[in-house]
């Protein structure tokens with residue numbers, strides 16, 4: 001099976017590069033992936049998949065029926081949206097749309113999804129169960145996975161795989177992490193309501209600026225003293241506004257921030273915890289407050305067994321050097337976790353870093369990928385999908 005997969009993927013390599021370059025040159029923003037999804041639907045249909053369009057607004061689902069001896073369905077998820085970034089053009093397939101760029105590699109992800117579908121479509125007699133390919137919109141705004149799930153894409157699914165490119169991992173390598181891969185990302189809005197007054201007579205007012213400053217400091221200190229230090233939490237207040245004049249005490253301050261956490265237990269308690277700190281400070285100094293804690297996406301927690309399958313599939317396909325066990329999770333966020341709320345799964349990182357030139361980070365106008373990674377990733381994904389059926393139902 002493995003030799004066959006490698007062979008088919010190699011033969012598809014020129015076509016896959018063509019697909020990737022087409023998607024790269026025609027980027028679309030989150031929620032506006034109309035041309036991209038039509039293009040993807042066309043490729044899927046031409047390989048005999050059963051295709052549904054306009055799923056999760058602008059998403060696409062392709063279903064590959066197996067031989068039927070196993071009733072399980074494996075999902076493979078990729079994303080397809082681009083970013084509001086002006087590409088620094090240095091290839092003949094650079095973005096044709098001013099101010100929009102595939103700077104997070106979702107063009108490559110879509111290609112990996114298509115490539116895996118193309119390879120498995122040639123082997124579908126050997127696939128005991130169904131494979132459902134999810135091409136989701138709006139990953140960058142963390143809404144697409146939710147839209148897809150609301151449209152029922154996870155009905156009947158038993159497990160899910162996903163992939164994200166990574167420029168700091170060299171090409172032909174795959175980054176594997178057991179357990180936490182990315183962080184939960186929530187948003188926070190705090191309003192402190194004091195009482196205005198003359199800047200010279202603070203004792204006759206309730207200074208919302210001073211109390212807000214205490215809140216910011218207390219939150220940072222409380223993380224280190226009241227939260228488990230082995231469960232990382234990062235809270236950043238990114239914006240703060242209040243006050244009108246140098247000699248007028250501000251009666252109202254508004255602050256917004258992001259809260260990142262890796263451990264599901266800490267994540268569960270964060271809204272109450274934040275409120276208790278804000279409440280403590282505000283009560284002490286007589287201010288009123290409002291805390292709006294908005295849950296974002298949870299942390300991606302990779303399943304042990306499904307991760308093991310990706311690791312062994314990669315080792316068998318490309319040798320031990322092709323596997324890089326990632327020592328640390330990222331405090332970035334990824335809405336793949338929304339699917340993991342439904343079924344176990346694994347997201348791996350695909351190395352796209354050049355060996356011999358500068359690698360720019362994700363979301364950089366000069367971000368580029370070594371396209372040699374496409375075949376590496378397709379083979380790993382397709383072979384992992386085949387090995388999935390060896391698991392006892």
Ligand code: NI
Nearest residue numbers: 104105106164
């Ligand atoms: Ni991304």
